[in-house]
Amino acid sequence: MKWVRQFGGGSAEGRAKDKALLGGKGANLAEMAALGLPVPPGFTITTEVCRHVIEHGAGNYPAELDGEVQQALARIEQLAQAKFGDAEHPLLVSVRSGAPASMPGMMDTILNLGLNDTTVAALARLSGNPRFAWDCYRRFVAMYGEVVLGVVAQNEHDEPPFDRALEDIKAKHRATRDQDLTEAALRDAVTLFKQLVLAHTRAPFPDDVRAQLWGAIGAVFRSWNNPRADVYRRMNGISAAMGTAVNVQAMVFGNLGDDCATGVAFTRNPSTGDAELYGEFLTNAQGEDVVAGIRTPEPIAQLAGKLPAAHAELARVGKLLEDHFRDMQDLEFTIQRGQLYMLQTRNGKRTGKAMVKVAVDLVAEGKITPKEAVRRIDPQKLDEVLHPTIDPKARPQPVAKGLPASPGAAIGRIVFTASAAEEWAQKGESVLLVRTDTSPEDIHGMKAAVGILTARGGMTSHASVVARGMGKCCITACTPLRVDAAKKQAMFVGGGKEMKLREGDTLTLDGNTGEVFAGSAPLVPARIGEELGTLMTWVDQFRRLRVRTNADTPIDARTARAFGAEGIGLCRTEHMFFQPERILAVREMILANDEAGRRAALAKIRPMQRGDFEELFRVMDGLPVTIRLLDPPLHEFLPHTAAEIEEVANDLGKAAQQVAAKVAELTEQNPMLGHRGCRLAITFPEIYEIQAQAIGEAAAHVAAEGIQVHPEIMIPLVMVPEELRRLRELVARALREGLGGAAIPFTIGTMIELPRACVVADRIAEHADFFSFGTNDLTQTTFGLSRDDAGRFLPTYVERGVLPSDPFAVLDQDGVGGLIALGVRGGRHTKPGLKVGICGEHGGEPSSVEFCHRAGFDYVSCSPFRVPIARVAAAKAALAEDPA
Numbered sequence: 052m053k054w055v056r057q058f059g060g061g062s063a064e065g066r067a068k069d070k071a072l073l074g075g076k077g078a079n080l081a082e083m084a085a086l087g088l089p090v091p092p093g094f095t096i097t098t099e100v101c102r103h104v105i106e107h108g109a110g111n112y113p114a115e116l117d118g119e120v121q122q123a124l125a126r127i128e129q130l131a132q133a134k135f136g137d138a139e140h141p142l143l144v145s146v147r148s149g150a151p152a153s154m155p156g157m158m159d160t161i162l163n164l165g166l167n168d169t170t171v172a173a174l175a176r177l178s179g180n181p182r183f184a185w186d187c188y189r190r191f192v193a194m195y196g197e198v199v200l201g202v203v204a205q206n207e208h209d210e211p212p213f214d215r216a217l218e219d220i221k222a223k224h225r226a227t228r229d230q231d232l233t234e235a236a237l238r239d240a241v242t243l244f245k246q247l248v249l250a251h252t253r254a255p256f257p258d259d260v261r262a263q264l265w266g267a268i269g270a271v272f273r274s275w276n277n278p279r280a281d282v283y284r285r286m287n288g289i290s291a292a293m294g295t296a297v298n299v300q301a302m303v304f305g306n307l308g309d310d311c312a313t314g315v316a317f318t319r320n321p322s323t324g325d326a327e328l329y330g331e332f333l334t335n336a337q338g339e340d341v342v343a344g345i346r347t348p349e350p351i352a353q354l355a356g357k358l359p360a361a362h363a364e365l366a367r368v369g370k371l372l373e374d375h376f377r378d379m380q381d382l383e384f385t386i387q388r389g390q391l392y393m394l395q396t397r398n399g400k401r402t403g404k405a406m407v408k409v410a411v412d413l414v415a416e417g418k419i420t421p422k423e424a425v426r427r428i429d430p431q432k433l434d435e436v437l438h439p440t441i442d443p444k445a446r447p448q449p450v451a452k453g454l455p456a457s458p459g460a461a462i463g464r465i466v467f468t469a470s471a472a473e474e475w476a477q478k479g480e481s482v483l484l485v486r487t488d489t490s491p492e493d494i495h496g497m498k499a500a501v502g503i504l505t506a507r508g509g510m511t512s513h514a515s516v517v518a519r520g521m522g523k524c525c526i527t528a529c530t531p532l533r534v535d536a537a538k539k540q541a542m543f544v545g546g547g548k549e550m551k552l553r554e555g556d557t558l559t560l561d562g563n564t565g566e567v568f569a570g571s572a573p574l575v576p577a578r579i580g581e582e583l584g585t586l587m588t589w590v591d592q593f594r595r596l597r598v599r600t601n602a603d604t605p606i607d608a609r610t611a612r613a614f615g616a617e618g619i620g621l622c623r624t625e626h627m628f629f630q631p632e633r634i635l636a637v638r639e640m641i642l643a644n645d646e647a648g649r650r651a652a653l654a655k656i657r658p659m660q661r662g663d664f665e666e667l668f669r670v671m672d673g674l675p676v677t678i679r680l681l682d683p684p685l686h687e688f689l690p691h692t693a694a695e696i697e698e699v700a701n702d703l704g705k706a707a708q709q710v711a712a713k714v715a716e717l718t719e720q721n722p723m724l725g726h727r728g729c730r731l732a733i734t735f736p737e738i739y740e741i742q743a744q745a746i747g748e749a750a751a752h753v754a755a756e757g758i759q760v761h762p763e764i765m766i767p768l769v770m771v772p773e774e775l776r777r778l779r780e781l782v783a784r785a786l787r788e789g790l791g792g793a794a795i796p797f798t799i800g801t802m803i804e805l806p807r808a809c810v811v812a813d814r815i816a817e818h819a820d821f822f823s824f825g826t827n828d829l830t831q832t833t834f835g836l837s838r839d840d841a842g843r844f845l846p847t848y849v850e851r852g853v854l855p856s857d858p859f860a861v862l863d864q865d866g867v868g869g870l871i872a873l874g875v876r877g878g879r880h881t882k883p884g885l886k887v888g889i890c891g892e893h894g895g896e897p898s899s900v901e902f903c904h905r906a907g908f909d910y911v912s913c914s915p916f917r918v919p920i921a922r923v924a925a926a927k928a929a930l931a932e933d934p935a
């Protein structure tokens with residue numbers, strides 16, 4: 052067959068490696084079937100069919116498909132000993148989507164397909180359990196009605212129509228829970244659901260089982276292009292051209308009674324990485340019940356008590372699959388009358404913490420090599436591990452508690468809908484999305500929120516899975532929580548206490564414990580734990596690139612050193628100038644009318660600067676410290692308010708009006724392209740002179756304490772070689788003066804952050820000991836795109852696919868990268884050993900770090916918390932060239 056592949060009955064026409072063709076779910080079902088595991092028989096319609104449909108339009112299938120589906124269905128019928136649509140022994144199937152890349156919850160599955168008024172009677176007879184048969188039927192009509200026929204709520208505040216109808220049925224039959232519904236109530240539900248379908252679609256619910264099947268297949272292909280799938284794909288960089296496969300599989304039933312169950316399990320704990328079978332199940336239920344969070348499921352450990360044989364079998368299969376795939380598995384299973392059936396396996400999504408622990412543990416267990424472990428690390432995900440947590444010493448009393456579904460701490464203002472989360476986040480607010488439950492429609496809001504809190508759900512419900520994938524703090528099953536999204540309010544109830552919440556109130560979530568706190572709780576910075584430490588020793592063996600940090604203060608420098616920084620790649624001196632007691636002197640300097648006035652002001656600044664540098668040198672003992680001389684546009688220092696002008700005027704002994712006039716005179720149209728960077732020192736050389744002296748004095752001073760200092764002076768925004776020639780001379784002289792004869796080696800280099808500098812890099816290199824690419828400004832000047840204003844339209848560019856990503860976050864390798872390559876080549880043409888680094892924000896972004904590796908850089912420099920991320924990215928870049 053060409054378009055269809057079968058699996059089950061101990062064999063399969065495909066393997067796990069065939070994900071592109073069979074989708075992830077189909078490929079792994081085939082692999083499990085081939086391994087002889089208990090998989091209900093089925094077949095996969097390949098992604099080629101989806102691509103065919105994308106090309107030829109919905110419903111236009113390849114001519115052979117119908118025949119192939121018939122043939123594959125016949126094989127299932129044979130294996131399952133039942134017939135599709137049969138009045139005696141009806142076969143029921145599920146229709147499941149499955150794309151090559153995992154897209155949890157994005158596409159809709161239909162269960163119990165093949166039921167109609169005739170087959171339901173047969174199912175009732177065969178099972179001896181009419182209630183079960185009608186339970187399947189009402190589920191099927193609702194699922195099919197929603198997914199295929201589009202009977203859904205018109206806006207996000209409304210309850211889905213079938214849920215609502217079911218509530219009515221429950222009220223009518225005095226049932227509080229789904230499982231309390233009697234056969235009669237379920238029959239009622241089916242009738243009501245069908246009426247709903249008729250009213251919404253003006254057509255009766257399809258009785259013909261083949262029509263049902265093709266309707267479902269068409270819906271899966273359609274859903275490939277629905278907006279929420281689109282959002283997920285864009286967020287995860289998945290191509291829309293891949294298409295999805297469709298899996299049709301014989302049903303097994305977890306809702307036949309109390310010896311039946313359905314559940315999801317991980318072979319290790321996906322939050323912590325601990326080696327334990329972990330997950331949840333529900334007895335007498337069907338699969339989507341666990342994921343949808345309608346009933347609160349039980350932890351998997353309790354399955355051992357209830358269905359011990361099935362539990363043991365699950366543990367055995369889990370171990371077998373983990374060994375087979377050599378990675379933590381995420382399993383979906385159903386137990387029918389005590390017998391375990393496997394419905395899905397895949398590499399489990401995990402938190403950053405679990406990612407590290409599982410990788411390190413698998414090495415310890417001899418299942419993978421350290422290289423493999425490093426290759427598996429997603430550097431971006433390490434970010435979570437490196438984030439602050441709630442200060443254990445100042446932990447407030449929680450106001451509520453739920454399940455710790457995804458770790459980390461989050462502080463934010465609460466909103467109750469995904470759209471509100473998006474709106475508030477766009478205004479720059481940190482928001483927490485608080486919902487009764489989340490569904491795939493909420494993805495855009497979850498993306499916008501810093502944390503998620505839901506009243507329902509479990510560890511494997513939609514919110515949990517998606518939040519863990521996004522690395523966002525999430526608490527689910529917070530049972531005291533009541534949400535009224537329409538009224539924009541919520542409440543914590545229980546324990547005799549009650550707390551009212553309104554939109555905009557601040558809460559703190561602790562995703563490690565599941566605790567919720569009122570207001571904002573104090574946080575403490577993260578540390579490198581034991582497993583991460585082990586991983587990092589491997590990382591450091593494999594990488595060639597050095598990793599430094601951008602740090603302006605001793606605190607940042609200390610953090611970065613603890614995270615493994617091998618020096619400071621960028622210390623911005625201006626940040627030191629902004630402290631309240633200094634800004635006045637800086638303003639004096641800027642507003643002075645002559646050199647004498649500037650020198651007088653600088654004389655006040657010099658000892659303070661010296662002190663800053665001394666502290667930094669002490670912290671970075673033995674490591675290089677690159678100090679950039681004054682860079683920002685002067686306007687950043689100018690007094691703006693009347694009070695500030697008054698204060699400066701007083702200090703200068705001048706009239707406020709005079710100062711105001713001077714401020715007006717200094718104001719620039721385009722300050723980012725104005726009087727800044729080394730241009731300041733070409734016009735006012737004394738600025739760099741004093742800074743260099745202070746650096747020299749500081750170096751000599753701490754060296755006398757026995758500290759090893761390696762100062763590297765960096766001159767910013769050079770556009771012509773002559774700037775650097777002059778300033779190098781001036782700085783070297785001042786620095787020697789400051790050193791006062793102390794034998795401390797130093798280097799003087801430049802930041803390359805203008806396209807012109809890249810082009811004439813060979814001549815700039817004549818005066819430079821090193822280049823550090825300032826890719827923030829270089830991106831700005833290459834694109835002609837203001838860093839400060841691009842936010843207005845850049846997101847639209849990315850959303851509409853005009854740009855692949857924000858070039859200020861992810862280095863534009865073609866354009867900016869092209870200039871960098873030119874600069875490196877020019878610089879090393881003049882000085883073959885020229886040291887080259889990067890100090891823009893890109894220095895901590897994994898794909899940009901890989902670029903730097905390939906471009907032959909010596910080091911990257913990034914913010915302290917990103918140092919471990921850059922180390923891993925550097926190792927992965929090196930391993931990418933290593934075939935072993």
Ligand code: ADP
Binds near residue numbers: 144300302303394
């Ligand atoms: P998703 O991709 O959203 O996880 P699935 O296709 O895996 O959707 O289906 C969701 C759940 O439906 C499964 O975890 C399983 O419990 C149930 N399910 C799917 N197919 C079958 C089947 N053939 N028999 C019993 N349950 C099934």
Ligand code: MG
Binds near residue numbers: 383395
């Ligand atoms: Mg699934």
Ligand code: MG
Binds near residue numbers: 682767804825828
């Ligand atoms: Mg710059």
